[in-house]
Amino acid sequence: MAVPAGRAVRVRVPATSANLGPGFDSLGLALSLYDEVDVRVRQEPGSTVTVEGVGAGEVPTDDANLVVRAVRRGLEHAGVEQPGLALRAVNAIPHGRGLGSSAAAIVAGLMAARGLLEGIVDLDASTLLTLATEMEGHPDNVAPALFGGLTIAWMTADGPAYKRLLVHRGVAPVVFVPTSTLSTKLARSLQPESVPHADAAFNVSRSALLVAALIQSPELLLAATEDRLHQTYRASAMPETDALIRLLRQHGLAAVVSGAGPSLLVLGSDPAQRLTAAALLERHAESSWRPLMLAVDLGGATVNAHPVDHVGRS
Numbered sequence: 001m002a003v004p005a006g007r008a009v010r011v012r013v014p015a016t017s018a019n020l021g022p023g024f025d026s027l028g029l030a031l032s033l034y035d036e037v038d039v040r041v042r043q044e045p046g047s048t049v050t051v052e053g054v055g056a057g058e059v060p061t062d063d064a065n066l067v068v069r070a071v072r073r074g075l076e077h078a079g080v081e082q083p084g085l086a087l088r089a090v091n092a093i094p095h096g097r098g099l100g101s102s103a104a105a106i107v108a109g110l111m112a113a114r115g116l117l118e119g120i121v122d123l124d125a126s127t128l129l130t131l132a133t134e135m136e137g138h139p140d141n142v143a144p145a146l147f148g149g150l151t152i153a154w155m156t157a158d159g160p161a162y163k164r165l166l167v168h169r170g171v172a173p174v175v176f177v178p179t180s181t182l183s184t185k186l187a188r189s190l191q192p193e194s195v196p197h198a199d200a201a202f203n204v205s206r207s208a209l210l211v212a213a214l215i216q217s218p219e220l221l222l223a224a225t226e227d228r229l230h231q232t233y234r235a236s237a238m239p240e241t242d243a244l245i246r247l248l249r250q251h252g253l254a255a256v257v258s259g260a261g262p263s264l265l266v267l268g269s270d271p272a273q274r275l276t277a278a279a280l281l282e283r284h285a286e287s288s289w290r291p292l293m294l295a296v297d298l299g300g301a302t303v304n305a306h307p308v309d310h311v312g313r314s
Contacts, residue, residue, distance in 0.1 A: 001080040001120060008040040009115030010306040013108045014148065014297040015093040016100035017175065017265050018140040020214075021225035021256040022206035028100075028144035028151050029214075030297035031173060035091045035104050037067055038306055039112040042084040054091040054101075066102065070109020071116075073131055078113070078121040096181030098259030103141035106132050107301050111146075115303035126159075133160040141259065148300030150214050165211070167296045170218045172268035175258055176281055176289040182238055182262045190234045199228040218269035221254035225267065231257050238262035240286055247284055253277050 015033040019025070035054075047068045049061040059065060063072070067089060072082055089108075095101045110131055114123040123131075125146070132142035139153035139160040150165045210224040234257065235242035241262045248255035248266060253273055258265040266277045278291045 001078075003041050003075070003080060003083050003116045003120065005041050005043045005083065007116055008038065008306045009112050009303050011037045011039070011108045011111045011115070011301060011303045013037075013104040013111070013145055013301045015294075016103060016141045016144045017098070017173075017258040018100065018144075019227075019230065019257065019259060020210060020265070020267070021227045021231070021254075022203045022210055022229065023140075023152075024203065024227075024229045025138055025140050026153055027207065027210065028140045028153065029167070029173070030144040030148045030151075030300055031099070031175065031292075032295040032297045033092055033099070033175075033292060034297075035089065035093050035101075035108060037090075037108045037112060038088045039071060039116065040086045040306075041116060042086050044084045047085040047087065050088045052088075052090045054093060055089075055095055056091075058095075066105040067109040067112070070106045070132075070135060071113045072109075073135060074110045074113025074123055074128075075117070077127065077131060078117050078123065080117065080120065094177050094263070096183060097177055097263045098182070098257065098261045099175065099177070099263060100141040100145055100259060103132070103136050103145045106135045107142055107145040111301045111303040115305065118305075129162060130159045144297075144300070146300050148298050149296065150211075152211070165215050166298070167214050168216060168218050170270060171214060171221070171296065172271045172274050173294050173296065174266045174268065174274040174277055175263055175292040175294060176244070176266070176277075177263045177292060178240070178287060178289050180238075180262055180287075182260060186237060190237060191230060192233060195229060203227060203229045214267075218267075221267050221269050222249065222252060225254040225256050227256065234261060244281060244285060244289075248277055248280060251276070251280060253280075 143151040143153040143162040213220040213224040
């Protein structure tokens with residue numbers, strides 16, 4: 001089996017914020033900030049990649065590119081021949097700042113493979129989640145990137161599973177992005193192998209409360225975003241993030257580390273809280289932080305057939 005030369009698709013994938021405070025490695029939220037990728041099958045072997053926006057001049061532009069690797073992983077799973085690929089990415093999701101950029105790249109590639117395989121082999125939602133989790137290492141970012149909204153993700157004996165939930169319309173997210181970056185690997189290395197029983201029990205209660213707050217009772221978000229499992233341990237790697245979160249929470253704002261950081265996420269219970277948070281950072285932050293007033297993305301990743309003339313040729 002082979003994908004015909006000239007077939008082309010366009011993919012759009014949202015940014016994500018994982019953990020959301022107490023929901024370590026299980027809760028994730030899709031946000032209205034997107035990477036867009038055009039992929040075309042070409043007759044020549046190998047891959048060419050053009051990147052605009054975030055990552056331009058930094059990420060690989062050949063088969064080592066993460067999006068290309070994900071496309072090829074999807075095609076490999078389907079058992080089709082590996083074609084030549086021309087890829088054009090227009091990226092808006094910051095890299096290395098806790099907004100799911102690697103998950104977005106993986107999901108973009110797998111969704112592109114799904115589109116290229118339309119009418120040949122079906123890559124269903126379960127397969128996409130499994131392949132994405134294998135590449136990313138955990139499902140907390142790839143699940144919301146794939147499906148949108150608030151997702152609860154967990155591992156079973158048969159692989160990853162998820163539940164998608166609709167977020168209360170009163171929830172108003174704002175992300176503050178610093179100029180500095182932090183690798184997920186470093187952040188995870190700061191986690192202890194075990195935590196006190198009381199801390200584990202604390203986070204179980206807050207995680208359950210957070211789901212209720214996000215889907216039904218936003219007024220509970222401040223209490224629901226308390227955490228004792230990961231943020232304190234990682235604070236030494238991002239001291240300004242930690243200090244600003246403490247400041248925001250002292251002012252009644254549900255501030256947490258976004259993913260592995262160093263960006264911070266405020267889950268406002270009304271839109272006005274986003275302006276309050278921005279004003280506090282403007283007055284107290286020691287470095288420059290870019291505010292992103294976002295909405296919850298409801299649709300997740302999308303893929304559509306694309307006119308060949310609009311996809312980069314080589």
